[in-house]
Amino acid sequence: MxxxxxxxGFSVLALFLVPLIGAEERNxxxxxxxxxxxxxxxxxxxxxxxxxxxxxxxxxxxxxxxxxxxxxxxxxxxxxxxxxxxxxxxxxxxxxxxxxxxxxxxxxxxxxxxxxxxxxxxxxxxxxxxxxxxxxxxxxxxxxxxxxxxxxxxxxxxxxxxxxxxxxxxxxxxxxxxxxxxxxxxxxxxxxxxxxxxxxxxxxxxxxxxxxxxxxxxxxxxxxxxxxxxxxxxxxxxxxxxxxxxxxxxxxxxxxxxxxxxxxxxxxxxxxxxxxxxxxxxxxxxxxxxxxxxxxxxxxxxxxxxxxxxxxxxxxxxxxxxxxxxxxxxxxxxxxxxxxxxxxxxxxxVARVEEALGLGDTVGETTVNLVRGSAENALMGFVVVDAYREECNADFAIQNVGGVRANLSPGKITKRDLLAVSPFDNEMFVLEMTGHYLKELLETKLMGRGSGIYFSGGKVRFDLARPNGDRIVSFTRDGEPVDLDATYRVAMTNYLADGNSGLIQLKEFPRDKIEVVGMLDRAVLENYIQRKGVISPTNDGRWVRVKGTSE
Known part of the structure; x- marks a missing residue:
């Protein structure tokens, strides 16, 4: 060893437990x-x-x-x-x-x-x-x-x-x-x-x-x-x-x-x-x-x-x-x-806690690696927000990157796995907002060195070389530009709806435009995977970085 x-400021190698030459003299x-x-x-x-x-x-x-x-x-x-x-x-x-x-x-x-x-x-x-x-x-x-x-x-x-x-x-x-x-x-x-x-x-x-x-x-x-x-x-x-x-x-x-x-x-x-x-x-x-x-x-x-x-x-x-x-x-x-x-x-x-929570139960299966990380290509993040959107009957869904906490390997998915992915016990909300307001939220997550947010329901192309607040090059849904004046249902956790993760404008969001779903984020994810049985998500280009492109 x-x-x-x-x-x-420079390095030398010394054998483990062998004194430094001159150590005794230098005390x-x-x-x-x-x-x-x-x-x-x-x-x-x-x-x-x-x-x-x-x-x-x-x-x-x-x-x-x-x-x-x-x-x-x-x-x-x-x-x-x-x-x-x-x-x-x-x-x-x-x-x-x-x-x-x-x-x-x-x-x-x-x-x-x-x-x-x-x-x-x-x-x-x-x-x-x-x-x-x-x-x-x-x-x-x-x-x-x-x-x-x-x-x-x-x-x-x-x-x-x-x-x-x-x-x-x-x-x-x-x-x-x-x-x-x-x-x-x-x-x-x-x-x-x-x-x-x-x-x-x-x-x-x-x-x-x-x-x-x-x-x-x-x-x-x-x-x-x-x-x-x-x-x-x-x-x-x-x-x-x-x-x-x-x-x-x-x-x-x-x-x-x-x-x-x-x-x-x-x-x-x-x-x-x-x-x-x-x-x-x-x-x-x-x-x-x-x-x-x-x-x-x-x-x-x-x-x-x-x-x-x-x-x-x-x-x-x-x-x-x-x-x-x-x-x-x-x-x-x-x-x-x-x-x-x-x-x-x-x-x-660990066994006592996991038995009490029934965490060994199988929920579903994944055929691919589900990795968290960048908003552009993290399949684990994609699965989470797709679950929010579908299970909450929403048009769009968002989740901060830091809210997804674990990767999943191919094979069976247990309740233990889902607790590792979503450990926070956040409640699910649906907010009714205009396309313009949603676009502003997405722009907020692109400011500075930001690289976005997990997003479901549409596709965003962005250019970080453009000024803050104007980095989204295109914002589409089902192949058509999102109507910025229309009202949409956007699913998210109460953590985001409370104005966290930099989305401070949500602190002032009208309370009468917020629907409390009555389920925790992890339960929504569990229901989604149980309903699907086997999931095989792919990168569908929902969040793409481009350079030098105008709208």
């Missing part, structure tokens, strides 16, 4: 940090369909993570190395065991494996802030939300921490945590009643100063449910950020982890989440030298980095990673055999 050692202290994010309830074993949908290798998830965590702690104890275990939020929404227990089972697992601290995520509010308060009280570790404030008192809520200070190996480590400030735009109003999510860039500099100057911390770690850009585009996004910095427009509401690392000094490392984009090696800002780490989501991986600290200067001089490809370990059962005690307890809890 090898470690990847990075020091002063180096090693600090281990393991990190997770966006577990989304996936503590039970799963199959790595993201690698091979037909023959997916098994992933040990919570039980394999527990085995690896115990192994690292055992090795670290031999040399008195401190060990931290962090999470960056969204711990329970997404699986039956997570949702049915409202997060309690996941917090139990986190208590048992010994987390040091976590930042809460936007989905921690899916069952309301009072449920999150209960989870925070249940946790044996600090749940942090330094930017979560009560609107009545204008003070930070008292049921989440802002930061925690650890004294280890003669050093003081300050750890502060934040949730994305856009949570209010992604949560139901009742779930975040009297809650304000303040901008992180406004608070972080003050917290860094408070930790370093007022509390004497030697190092500052930030846990944030705010992510990095998609890893293959990191250089492109960095250059765009630098251009915005030159224009004076880099500081704004909703900054990502790369931007925060670039604009705030005094942070040694950020452990990010929310975007589900794993970074095998940390992003390090060239100006502030802040390192940003982010793991993959859904409990499939764990990150592990060892920081090297010069005891004499109290400077962090480098880091080591522990796997051939970098800092992330995919928890394949063949590589990290699950801890037997954890596996037994998790399996029993």
């Amino acid at each position: 090898k470690k990847q050692l990075t020091i002063l 180096i202290q090693r600090i281990d940090v393991m990190y997770t994010s966006d577990i989304h309830g996936h503590i039970g074993r799963s199959d790595a369909t993201f690698l091979n949908p037909n023959f997916p290798p098994p992933v040990g998830n919570g039980a394999s993570a527990a085995a690896y965590i115990a192994k690292v702690r055992e090795e670290a104890a031999k040399t008195d190395r401190p060990v931290f275990l962090f999470d960056s939020g969204d711990i329970f929404q997404g699986t039956p065991v997570g949702m049915h227990t409202m997060g309690a089972s996941v917090v139990d697992w986190m208590n048992n494996v010994g987390y040091s601290a976590m930042a809460v995520g936007n989905h921690e509010f899916d069952r309301g802030w009072k449920n999150l308060r209960n989870l925070s009280n249940q946790a044996n570790f600090p749940m942090l939300g330094a930017n979560v404030f009560n609107t009545d008192t204008q003070r930070k809520v008292d049921w989440l921490g802002d930061y925690v200070i650890f004294e280890r190996a003669g050093f003081k480590f300050g750890v502060v945590g934040y949730v994305t400030e856009t949570t209010a735009n992604m949560a139901f109003g009742d779930n975040v009643e009297n809650i304000e999510f303040k901008a992180v860039h406004e608070l972080l500099p003050g917290h860094v100063k408070e930790l370093r100057e007022d509390n004497g911390c030697d190092f500052v770690f930030v846990l944030m449910h705010i992510g990095l850009p998609w890893e293959p585009e990191k250089e492109k996004r960095y250059l765009e950020m630098i251009e915005r910095e030159k224009e004076g427009s880099i500081v704004r509401f909703g900054m990502n982890a790369m931007e925060l690392a670039h604009t705030v000094w005094g942070v040694d490392a950020i452990f990010a989440g929310h975007t589900h984009t794993g970074y095998l090696k940390p992003w390090q800002d060239p100006k502030t030298h802040t390192m940003v780490f982010e793991p993959y989501a859904n409990g499939s991986s764990i990150g592990h980095v060892t920081f090297l600290i010069d005891r004499d200067t109290k400077q962090m001089i480098g880091y080591e990673t522990h796997f051939g490809r970098g800092a992330l370990l995919t928890l394949f059962e063949e590589e990290i055999w699950p801890d037997e005690v954890f596996a037994k307890e998790i399996n029993e809890e």
Whole structure:
């Protein structure tokens, strides 16, 4: 096994557990940090369909993570190395065991494996802030939300921490945590009643100063449910950020982890989440030298980095990673055999919940891979909105891309599968609106770098080179242009109808033009697939990107 050692901006290879040459002379202290994010309830074993949908290798998830965590702690104890275990939020929404227990089972697992601290995520509010308060009280570790404030008192809520200070190996480590400030735009109003999510860039500099100057911390770690850009585009996004910095427009509401690392000094490392984009090696800002780490989501991986600290200067001089490809370990059962005690307890809890919910029942079958993702070609998204339109007797249907949460492989479709696809228990609404209003909604989802929304009932051709608000080149139904003055029935979830996912104009939509269907989105999807029996969707060109075409 090898470690990847990075020091002063260049890399060398060192054998695992072999000391760095000159380490004794430099009096180096090693600090281990393991990190997770966006577990989304996936503590039970799963199959790595993201690698091979037909023959997916098994992933040990919570039980394999527990085995690896115990192994690292055992090795670290031999040399008195401190060990931290962090999470960056969204711990329970997404699986039956997570949702049915409202997060309690996941917090139990986190208590048992010994987390040091976590930042809460936007989905921690899916069952309301009072449920999150209960989870925070249940946790044996600090749940942090330094930017979560009560609107009545204008003070930070008292049921989440802002930061925690650890004294280890003669050093003081300050750890502060934040949730994305856009949570209010992604949560139901009742779930975040009297809650304000303040901008992180406004608070972080003050917290860094408070930790370093007022509390004497030697190092500052930030846990944030705010992510990095998609890893293959990191250089492109960095250059765009630098251009915005030159224009004076880099500081704004909703900054990502790369931007925060670039604009705030005094942070040694950020452990990010929310975007589900794993970074095998940390992003390090060239100006502030802040390192940003982010793991993959859904409990499939764990990150592990060892920081090297010069005891004499109290400077962090480098880091080591522990796997051939970098800092992330995919928890394949063949590589990290699950801890037997954890596996037994998790399996029993998962089985209890799934039996209570009847999740093993077969609903139908798919002959093709149903993959979520881009609005242009995601067959899973197509099936969802087709179900909304047909089962709700609507002309059109829409669903935000983030509302479809799982892929399905060819074969039988069970209720368990549908819960993974649609885990939110959203209600179905039908809104009566003009073609012009619907087109405006679609244009909203194409603004900026937007790429649309899952859509059923028509076909849209769009050009992102055109100005915001005028990017739709053609909008047709049954081969004819949509009548912009006519009234249509448009099916969507109450989440969208409440003005979320950027569709803020829906907040003002007339209530007397909204029909409550009386069914959850998942039930609508289940009815549709049961009625069809076998589904074989294709890409029918309902959402097509074009260039340089006029209407």
